[in-house]
Amino acid sequence: MFKEELAGLPVEIQEALRDRLQEVIRLIYQRHNHALKDSSINHYTKEEISAMIYGVFDLAERLKNLRSLA
Numbered sequence: 001m002f003k004e005e006l007a008g009l010p011v012e013i014q015e016a017l018r019d020r021l022q023e024v025i026r027l028i029y030q031r032h033n034h035a036l037k038d039s040s041i042n043h044y045t046k047e048e049i050s051a052m053i054y055g056v057f058d059l060a061e062r063l064k065n066l067r068s069l070a
Helices: 011-037 046-069
Strands: none
Touching: 011 046
16 A cells, blocks of 8 residues: 555655654544544544545655655
């Protein structure tokens, strides 16, 4: 999954970014479950979810650009 987005990066970095994506997904899942059980807990907004995921892919793109400059 996400092979195209992470292509060109060292395997260690690809694994670290995949791990981060998994953490983000778990975080969203946990918040969702807590919000279902407790109405005082808000779900993440679409914007918050987008920002969390975008951050990982933005980092991947920046690392690719740095590698191409080297």
